[in-house]
Amino acid sequence: MTVDAHKETLEFKAEVSQVLDLVIRSLYSNKEIFLRELISNASDAAEKLRFESLTDEQLLEDDPNLRVRVLVDKDAGTVTVSDNGIGISRQEMIDTIGSIASSGTRQFADALKAAQGAAEQGEAEQGQAAGEELIGQFGVGFYSSFIVADQVTVVSRRAGLTAEHGVRWQSDGHGSYTLENVEKPGRGTDVILHLREEEQEFLEPWRLRTIISKFSDHLAMPVEMVKEDFGGDEDEEKKDKDAEPEFEQVNRGTALWMRNKAEISDDDYKAFYKHISHDFDEPLTWAHNRVEGTNEYTALLYIPKRAPWDMWDRDQKHGVKLYVRRVFIMDEADKLMPHWLRFVKGVVDSDDLPLNVSREILQHNRKIDTIRGANTKRILSLLEGMAKDDPEKYQAFWNEFGRVLKEGPAEDYGNRERIGGLLRFATTHNDNDDQTVSLDAYIERMKEGQKDIYYITADSPAAARHSPHLEVFRKKGVEVLLLSDRVDEWLVTNLHEYKGKHLQSVTKGKLDLGDLADKEEQEKTEQAEKEHEDLLKRLKDSLGERVEAVRVSTRLVDSPACIVVGEHDMSANLARVLKAVGQEAPSMKPTLEVNLDHPLVRRLEAESDQGRFDDLGMIVLDQAILAEGGQLDDPSAFVGRLNKLMLNMFMSGA
Structure with a gap:
């Protein structure tokens, strides 16, 4: 049957040539990996055919015994990895082999460059490991072929198609590849490596057998090579050169x-x-x-x-x-x-x-x-x-997968307590955000009389650590969890308590420290609210609908003011997260808490000019919003008020 070759030369997508160069340099010191990757791909192809044949036995044609074969041709200088699996169609060749990590090629290239940079700066082992890991993650194991080959040919036919639908892919890895239709009687894929001159060691069958035993012994799919005859020269001469080679299984072939x-x-x-x-x-x-x-x-x-x-x-x-x-x-x-x-x-x-x-x-x-x-x-x-x-090993795990684990309490109610025990958090008791503690460790060092686990959510570690809401907790030596991952808002919405201890946000509701509170301070606050009732009312009237209420703060020590939301309201940080991902967030009016001992608040209380009082009151509110990590509705108005206030101060010589 005549086959329409339909041969064409196509350019690799994106930055494939650059990536190939990086792959080769990254793995050059571990060249034998190429065989592991090709056998693994071939095994997967055979497994996929086994599955598809469950509903369509005709896909097996007249060759039901699935296997992978590794063949050597010393005269041609080639190693071939062949399978009788599912095979690849012409379009699949273009979509897969013609494109590396199609959804993330640039990321892959950048990450590999970084790995190479580490190697060039004397961190060779780390650079190599990072490069190998990235190649595995981005699914480009096939391209490890170019570590040992200066030309790679792939001949394949998809199971279910006839012989004339075979396709040949060929490339030297430098920018382009050719694609043409060929006749292929048997289904499956042959990957033919034309070895570089300096890689002739891989033409020795014993070398390939050693690699197969090392990397592929666990595969359930049989990996076969031509059976070696260790007879003398006379036996060799008697062989029928046209006889079909006898294959033997090299790997154990039992599902590990x-x-x-x-x-x-x-x-x-x-x-x-x-x-x-x-x-x-x-x-x-x-x-x-x-x-x-x-x-x-x-x-x-x-x-x-x-x-x-x-x-x-x-x-x-x-x-x-x-x-x-x-x-x-x-x-x-x-x-x-x-x-x-x-x-x-x-x-x-x-x-x-x-x-x-x-x-x-x-x-x-x-x-x-x-x-x-x-x-x-x-x-x-x-x-x-x-x-x-092994806490050190677990910390390494947490650094990689902690944010995913935080999704657990919301998705798995039955295991919520166990997942909670695995969570780790930065806290105010550690200066380094990378130093994390468990909820059990937090509970063990809770203050006498402390009933709740306190936490704060913010959009960055620095914003959480330096929030004015933490001032009274620092003063009393009470530890607070610092949460700055986006997923943390979802976590605390679903993990309400742990081992009987309620998780309490320090930015919600009127602060109740329970037995941690100083009775004298409580009485002082209650007295201050009565004595400064006029200031609180005047400030609320000035700010109008911008705030729900104005009250004396028990949270603040050094800052003039802060904003809080209701105990059952959405946190300001969660509202910002929702808006950032394009979702609607309910409109909430915060409560403004003021520190009566702060000079700015005392200056505000003493201001008789209503215009200046209004400007100063808005500045206090806007500063509290900014300290919370929020955005102002009208930043230019804030700057105008601040400039006006500073000019008045300079002109009055204050």
Whole structure:
């Protein structure tokens, strides 16, 4: 049959050439990674065909035994990684191989440059590790081929298409690639590496076998090579050169998660993690469990060392793969883990689910609900053990995934208390925002008579730490949690208490320190409100509808004023967060609290000229709003009043 070649030369998208150069330089000292990545991709392709063939047996054609093969041609100087999996169509070639990390190429390039910069400044090990991790995260493992090859050819045919729909992709990695239709009798993909002159070591079968045993022994998919004949020269001469080569399996080929844990080394677990996650870094920790009874399944779950680059992407996928009786069913089975644990990678293999299970079936399946609940508790136990036994390691985890964990109390009511125990916060008792404490540690050092856990939310660590609302707490030595992540507002809205201690915002309602309050101070405040009633009324009348009320503050020590909202109102910070993401926020009038001991407030009280009183009152309110991190409705009016006040002071010689 004649094939319309339809050959064309296409440019790589975005900054692919630059990225390829960075990939090669980043991984050059660990070149054998190329084979691990290509075998991993080939294995995935075969698994995907196995799944699709469950509903369409014709996809298997006359070749039902799925496998990956690694072939060497010393005369041609090539290594080929071949699979009989799902294959790739022409358009898929353009969409995937013709484009690196299409949703984040620039980010990837910038991040790799930073990793290279670290290496060039003497931090070679850190730079290499960062580069490897990024390559795994951005899904460009195929391009590691160019570490050892000066030309790469990919020949593929999608299962279900006829032989004339084969397609050949070829590139030297320098800016462009060619694409043409070819005839390919068998389905699947052949990746042919034309090795550089200096990489001839990879033409030795024993070298490739060693790499396969090292990186791919755990794969359930058979990885085959031509069986080596160690006979003499006479046997070699007797061989029929036209005979089909005999292949033998090189890897163990047993699903790692189904093996006895006692037989699996840490290196095996780490290698398997790199396969399923395409992460070049090792996992932080893992849990491997076999559950028997009414719902039988095996779960192997990993916690990565570093957050994936797309963790906050709306379209980010979960990392848990679903198998049913060792048959691969789907990637990103998002019902196997809750969304707030979306960073967890791993495998769940069920003995009870049907092989034709779909995402729709998973939505309403009690067995899946049971598995998800058990997986959640398993990860919580893993994290609790890490936090107790290795606080430094847990801190590293928290730095990467803490913001995601804070989503837990809102999404998982049943585990809210356990999640609360894993949270970490900066506080007023630590000078460094990177020094964090648990709620348990906070409770242990609460002041005698303190009933609540106090916190403040703000849009930055500095704004939280320097808020005027903290002045009385510093004076009394009472610790306050400093919350400055956007997710913190959602957290405290759903985590109302922890171990019987109420979480209380220091910016809401009339401050009630309970037994921490000084009775003399309380009496003094009550007396001051009566003595300065005229000032409070005059200031409220001047500010009008801008404020709900004006009252004497028990919060302030050094600042002239602050604003607060009602106990059950939305915080000013949450209102700003909602507006920043384009959502409506309810209009709220704050209460202005004034510090009667501050010179500016005393000056305000003594002002007889109503115009100057109004200007000074507005300045006091606007300053309180700015100190809270808010934005003024009319900044130019504030500047005008401030300039006017300063000019009057200069002219009067004050």
